[in-house]
Amino acid sequence: MPAPEPPGLHLPQDIFLDIFDGAPLRELVPGETVISAGERADQVFNIVSGVLRVCRTGTDGRRQVLSFLFPGNFVGLTATETYFFSVEAVTPARIACCPRRLLDERLAADRAAERAFLNMILRVVEDILDSVYSLGQRTASERLAVFLLYLRHWRRLTDNLANDNDPRLAEIDIPMSREDIADFLGLKKETVSRSFKELETRRLLLRRGNHQVRVLDLAALRELAGIRDFASPRRLSQSL
Amino acid sequence: MPAPEPPGLHLPQDIFLDIFDGAPLRELVPGETVISAGERADQVFNIVSGVLRVCRTGTDGRRQVLSFLFPGNFVGLTATETYFFSVEAVTPARIACCPRRLLDERLAADRAAERAFLNMILRVVEDILDSVYSLGQRTASERLAVFLLYLRHWRRLTDNLANDNDPRLAEIDIPMSREDIADFLGLKKETVSRSFKELETRRLLLRRGNHQVRVLDLAALRELAGIRDFASPRRLSQSL
DNA sequence: CGGCAATTTGATATCCATCAATCGGTGTGG
DNA sequence: CCACACCGATTGATGGATATCAAATTGCCG
16 A cells, blocks of 8 residues: 655655664565565565556456555555555665564553654545546546556655756656556546557657656646546645 | 444444434435535544435546445545545434544544544455456446345344344335436446346345335346455455 | 566457437327 | 426446556566
8 A cells, every 4th residue: 555755865754754764674576576465464564765556457367566666665554454555666665664563562651653644544545536537537648647647746855856946857767568558547548658659759758768757748648637626636736 | 435334333443433322413305415525624523313325526537436425434534634535425324423633533532533443444455456456347237236235234234134144134215316316336227237137137136116126136137246355345245 | 687567459359339211109289 | 187397317329547468678687
């Protein structure tokens, strides 16, 4: 399960993340599995670097990417005894590992930490509900526009770019494959390709290799994404 | 935001719901609005009777039903200062109203209540992620099958039917309109109609008026819904 | 530079949306 | 008690968006 926000340093509201201070790190190779669905949920993780994906795969092989995880994100909590999702590395990554028991103790010992944790989960809920709206109501290229703004947002946080107009933000890195994107957006990889092409044809962006785009018309991209309809537009745009 | 589980009486884990003991009740007429998106989020509610819907409506009029609410469900919490969804009555309903401050105090005063609350939110997250999988990966009639099992589940809880084979569970009540169902499943109402017809043609069920169906082949319905792929199959089936 | 995998592109099929009647209850008034 | 009107649901005909299947192309890594 994903967490939004925090760059490298803990924001005031993320104080519970200090359970990861000095925690053992694990190095991940692309494709490597961190969590398999069905395992006992006795560990929680914090992403230090790299990108991971959270997936649910049906018995018939259909796969939904529930979320991508970026540096600062927390993952591993469930209401039940076992994980109901898998987590794998998309890029080489480093994650901090912590027994779930430690988190429980930390939350039990510190009222503020527990409150912070609850707040994080609530933000996660809002983010997921944004996805529900996208999957239920938006077209293929609208979903792709949303996704690109989402990547841009994460680059801004990870690189700590305070200014939304920073020219470095014109380039959006796309660490995952077309198939990962497709499974996240509820599409097929061919459709993702065609949607990229459409955005390029409409001059909203330029493809630069398979893993980067240059945004030509940010306002139009936001308009297409329907940014006004997000619960948390501040996560995707500085204004509004 | 939806909550899963609890029948009329509080389960041990839902102790925080006692904030609604003696709270003022409000009577709702079908279609009546409880919460409008954008309002200050200063109240929380508990459904006493009836069915409500939680919606997000885009600036262009597209509407996604994020969840339906049943007796025992809790609504109204957000991470932010304002609601980012609307809540309306589907049927005549009664809800208990409580200032959000009271909930905050209750959670601050009682460690167990706060823990219970966190647990509820985590269950909500699991339920929403089930929806994400459905919207992203399942076909129209698969989604309808999932939805019918979901209604059956709620009837079982509200009527307190311990036995999953109780003959009363062969009848599923459908309190909402085809359009509400469509907006929940990310489909159009005509498609919902045709999906009903398909399930009827395949002899999984019989339509009995617009607001009830009789299940003829529960096992097949579950198979179609892909019940094995749920995070919380226990919420839809007693076994597994 | 070769070779493989990922992506793109093209042709076609399928599913769902759209638009337009028609049907079927439900409630009202004659 | 029946005729009528209304509204939601169904059905039918058609269109459009995305999926599928099958190359061709590109990018990438040794």
